[in-house]
Amino acid sequence: MQESSHSNIVAALIPRSNLQLARLCVITVVFALLIFGALRYDNFLSSYNILSFLRYNSMFMLIALGMALVIMTGGIDLSVGGTAAMTSVVAALLSPYGWPAGLLGGMAAGLVVGIVNGLVVTRLRIQPFIATLAAMLATYGMALLLSGNQSVSASYDTAFVSIGQDDFLGFPIPAWIAIACYVVGWIALERHPVGRRILAVGDGEATAKLMGLKVGRTLLGVYATSGLLAGLAGVILAAQFGAGQPTEGVGWELFAISSVVVGGTLLSGGVGSIGATLAGAILLAMVFNILNFENGLGVISLSAYWQSVIRGAFLLVVVILQAKLMNGRSTR
Amino acid sequence: MLLSMTGINKSFGDVRVLDDASLQVEPGETMALIGQNGAGKSTLIKILTGAYSHDTGRIEFQGREVRFGSTAESQAGGIATIYQEINLAPNRTVAENIFLGREPRRFGLVDRARMQADARTVLRRFKLDIDVNRPLQDFEAATRQMVAIARGVTQNARLLILDEPTSSLDEREVAVLFETIRTLKADGVAAIFISHRLDELFAICDRVTIMRDGRTVAVSPMKDISKVDLVRTMLGKELAAFTAKKRAHGDGEGAALVDVENLGAGVRVRDVSLNIGKGEIAGLAGLLGAGRTETARLIYAADRKERGAVKVDGRETNYSAPADAIADGMGFVSEDRKIEGIVPEMSVRENMTLAILPKLQKAGIVDKAAQRAIVEKYIAALGIKCSSPEQPIRELSGGNQQKVLLARWLCMNPRLLIVDEPTRGIDVGAKAEILKLLRSLADEGLSVLMISSELEELIAAADHVTVLSDGLSVRRLASEDITEANLLSAMAHQEVPA
Ligand SMILES: Nc1ncnc2c1ncn2[C@@H]1O[C@H](COP(=O)(O)OP(=O)(O)OP(=O)(O)O)[C@@H](O)[C@H]1O
Numbered sequence: 081m082q083e084s085s086h087s088n089i090v091a092a093l094i095p096r097s098n099l100q101l102a103r104l105c106v107i108t109v110v111f112a113l114l115i116f117g118a119l120r121y122d123n124f125l126s127s128y129n130i131l132s133f134l135r136y137n138s139m140f141m142l143i144a145l146g147m148a149l150v151i152m153t154g155g156i157d158l159s160v161g162g163t164a165a166m167t168s169v170v171a172a173l174l175s176p177y178g179w180p181a182g183l184l185g186g187m188a189a190g191l192v193v194g195i196v197n198g199l200v201v202t203r204l205r206i207q208p209f210i211a212t213l214a215a216m217l218a219t220y221g222m223a224l225l226l227s228g229n230q231s232v233s234a235s236y237d238t239a240f241v242s243i244g245q246d247d248f249l250g251f252p253i254p255a256w257i258a259i260a261c262y263v264v265g266w267i268a269l270e271r272h273p274v275g276r277r278i279l280a281v282g283d284g285e286a287t288a289k290l291m292g293l294k295v296g297r298t299l300l301g302v303y304a305t306s307g308l309l310a311g312l313a314g315v316i317l318a319a320q321f322g323a324g325q326p327t328e329g330v331g332w333e334l335f336a337i338s339s340v341v342v343g344g345t346l347l348s349g350g351v352g353s354i355g356a357t358l359a360g361a362i363l364l365a366m367v368f369n370i371l372n373f374e375n376g377l378g379v380i381s382l383s384a385y386w387q388s389v390i391r392g393a394f395l396l397v398v399v400i401l402q403a404k405l406m407n408g409r410s411t412r
Numbered sequence: 413m414l415l416s417m418t419g420i421n422k423s424f425g426d427v428r429v430l431d432d433a434s435l436q437v438e439p440g441e442t443m444a445l446i447g448q449n450g451a452g453k454s455t456l457i458k459i460l461t462g463a464y465s466h467d468t469g470r471i472e473f474q475g476r477e478v479r480f481g482s483t484a485e486s487q488a489g490g491i492a493t494i495y496q497e498i499n500l501a502p503n504r505t506v507a508e509n510i511f512l513g514r515e516p517r518r519f520g521l522v523d524r525a526r527m528q529a530d531a532r533t534v535l536r537r538f539k540l541d542i543d544v545n546r547p548l549q550d551f552e553a554a555t556r557q558m559v560a561i562a563r564g565v566t567q568n569a570r571l572l573i574l575d576e577p578t579s580s581l582d583e584r585e586v587a588v589l590f591e592t593i594r595t596l597k598a599d600g601v602a603a604i605f606i607s608h609r610l611d612e613l614f615a616i617c618d619r620v621t622i623m624r625d626g627r628t629v630a631v632s633p634m635k636d637i638s639k640v641d642l643v644r645t646m647l648g649k650e651l652a653a654f655t656a657k658k659r660a661h662g663d664g665e666g667a668a669l670v671d672v673e674n675l676g677a678g679v680r681v682r683d684v685s686l687n688i689g690k691g692e693i694a695g696l697a698g699l700l701g702a703g704r705t706e707t708a709r710l711i712y713a714a715d716r717k718e719r720g721a722v723k724v725d726g727r728e729t730n731y732s733a734p735a736d737a738i739a740d741g742m743g744f745v746s747e748d749r750k751i752e753g754i755v756p757e758m759s760v761r762e763n764m765t766l767a768i769l770p771k772l773q774k775a776g777i778v779d780k781a782a783q784r785a786i787v788e789k790y791i792a793a794l795g796i797k798c799s800s801p802e803q804p805i806r807e808l809s810g811g812n813q814q815k816v817l818l819a820r821w822l823c824m825n826p827r828l829l830i831v832d833e834p835t836r837g838i839d840v841g842a843k844a845e846i847l848k849l850l851r852s853l854a855d856e857g858l859s860v861l862m863i864s865s866e867l868e869e870l871i872a873a874a875d876h877v878t879v880l881s882d883g884l885s886v887r888r889l890a891s892e893d894i895t896e897a898n899l900l901s902a903m904a905h906q907e908v909p910a
């Protein structure tokens with residue numbers, strides 16, 4: 081009895097699946113970076129750095145969450161950056177009518193994009209890559225049209241900018257929003273039937289259909305969710321910078337995809353984790369943060385271009401590391 | 413009448429697949445549905461369940477005309493279906509697969525404890541004691557099939573459809589399945605049962621519906637029809653009996669090609685010795701779990717051997733991967749064709765010649781004429797039913813996909829061909845053709861190692877049979893000694909009293 085419960089504990093510590101292994105890997109790297117940063121830079125673990133890190137990066141965490149759900153079904157959503165840019169403009173334009181108008185208006189605009197994506201993918205059977213690529217172009221265009229190619233100041237007369245700039249219980253509001261969304265996302269994926277359906281669809285659409293699962297509705301749901309979360313990210317963007325940003329958002333989709341992949345979610349769908357996606361987003365953001373500190377040290381000065389190269393290289397290293405670990409144990 | 417399908421027509425493009433097909437099932441009755449590969453059985457089923465839509469025709473279920481728009485609708489309407497392709501989600505756990513779409517809930521969320529407990533209870537009925545929290549893909553084909561069946565029978569349907577559920581099962585599992593069908597039947601549940609194993613139909617079914625070329629040609633009570641009549645009606649002609657002229661040196665006198673000596677790895681293969689002569693068909697028999705597939709995998713280096721030796725032409729082989737074995741003239745038709753086999757989007761031609769493309773190249777360009785000649789040869793030789801060599805393989809019926817994979821290895825002209833359940837899912841007519849083809853290739857010098865669960869097949873085709881039991885080669889039977897009684901007793905690892 082004693083012995084078996086002991087070996088159960090040991091078994092629980094050994095990752096049972098590639099996903100768990102990837103999760104372990106990304107969390108280890110996050111901690112390694114944390115320790116590295118804490119030892120090397122004086123203010124790395126200062127509350128100022130931590131809070132502004134969370135305030136800024138919660139936008140990316142949100143789009144990564146939506147992206148994770150889409151990728152788990154075997155799809156992709158390239159329109160999140162454009163959607164966020166567009167909804168930041170929408171939210172800024174509506175902000176004079178009160179913060180709820182800005183918030184809900186931005187979210188609604190994102191939701192509409194998501195629903196359109198979902199319908200194009202499910203009804204017209206257009207490949208997600210193509211469908212959302214078109215949506216990406218369209219949303220950037222809409223952002224420029226609505227804003228007249230300029231950033232649109234948000235109203236400071238209403239409480240709108242508080243959404244991005246203020247704290248609640250000593251914690252940035254955007255971070256609260258991200259946490260809430262991740263909790264809901266985790267419950268939905270891990271505990272609600274809809275999560276099983278999302279992963280089953282990613283495992284094989286034709287099969288899921290034969291099993292009697294509502295594939296179309298599931299796909300529509302994940303694209304809509306991704307749009308909604310991108311809309312929310314756009315609202316936070318506008319509120320945080322006090323203006324709608326029609327030219328922001330470029331490359332956001334790649335950041336989101338990278339976070340999801342680093343978190344061990346397979347691009348082919350069917351396997352994925354919400355927690356690891358969050359860890360993946362934090363990891364990538366932390367590399368950025370560390371590079372900023374490195375610049376601040378003044379030893380070397382890295383241009384934005386170099387930072388991008390370094391981030392890319394780092395991403396590659398992490399993914400290769402994971403692949404190596406997985407191959408090492410894939411013989412069953 | 414529980415179900416009545418009449419005048420069903422269906423075309424894919426301009427290929428007519430169903431032509432006035434019909435199917436009637438009474439409540440509580442078990443109906444056999446039989447026909448050659450490509451006769452249209454699976455298509456008819458998919459039309460019923462809403463996976464496909466029919467062009468014309470009428471479907472009545474429980475007295476009402478129905479036209480299910482999706483499989484979800486037919487499931488809700490009381491029809492549970494186990495499709496021919498094992499239709500489950502490989503990355504989900506066993507428990508999740510059984511309950512996907514109808515998870516037990518608590519406060520709106522999945523009640524995982526109950527789901528797992530329920531899954532265990534269900535599987536116990538199927539005598540399956542497995543970890544329900546492991547992903548389905550960790551299990552072998554037979555187990556996955558049993559899980560699919562468990563999913564189907566727990567749907568509390570009025571009609572249960574089983575499209576070739578037994579092709580990957582052994583006799584014990586088939587018995588368990590039949591017990592379940594009988595229990596359901598006692599509760600008034602009707603079933604449609606598709607299989608190419610005639611004995612099974614006679615064992616479990618009340619009536620039979622026979623299809624040929626998309627048409628329903630006969631319906632008869634099972635007890636009023638003989639096997640011979642059944643086959644004749646199904647084929648539209650007499651079954652050309654397959655009686656092989658066995659090799660004289662079936663007892664190993666001929667020149668040996670392969671010698672396997674005391675092979676072992678892990679616990680599944682403990683100590684296996686066998687030999688295969690040039691031009692011989694060697695059989696490998698045993699119950700599920702006896703180590704047949706595992707032995708074959710060691711021979712062609714899909715798994716690493718730990719003990720013993722594999723000699724080809726007297727020289728010990730040292731393959732480090734299947735690629736080496738293939739280069740040395742081995743071919744392997746795996747049992748798990750879904751996983752190792754087809755590329756669904758590619759055509760029949762491409763799928764068939766995938767492995768020999770390098771050989772077909774002249775100055776870097778594929779010799780189209782030679783390729784076409786080969787493809788047409790095997791389409792004819794194996795009777796592959798397709799609209800053209802360019803048809804995507806996913807559109808072929810299950811049995812015809814398997815024939816393409818068999819052809820893929822045959823056209824490589826191997827010295828040794830290892831075939832794992834070569835006639836699984838193949839109709840009785842084509843089965844005889846395939847055995848005949850293997851025999852004529854053997855006469856030309858090909859050696860074959862045939863793994864089969866079908867004793868008749870071993871008896872008819874093999875020159876000698878090595879019987880495995882629990883990872884040991886326990887018996888070698890040659891020519892006249894290959895009888896059902898001998899095989900069965902050896903498989904159970906008992907000596908026949910003299
Ligand atoms: N999606 C499709 N597109 C084109 N042709 C198809 C499609 N599905 C099936 N067919 C054709 O319909 C015919 C009947 O196929 P079906 O799968 O119903 O046969 P079957 O009787 O189930 O055979 P088997 O015993 O091999 O499973 C085959 O010739 C097949 O090529």
Ligand SMILES: [Mg+2]
Nearest residue numbers: 454496809810
């Ligand atoms: Mg079929």
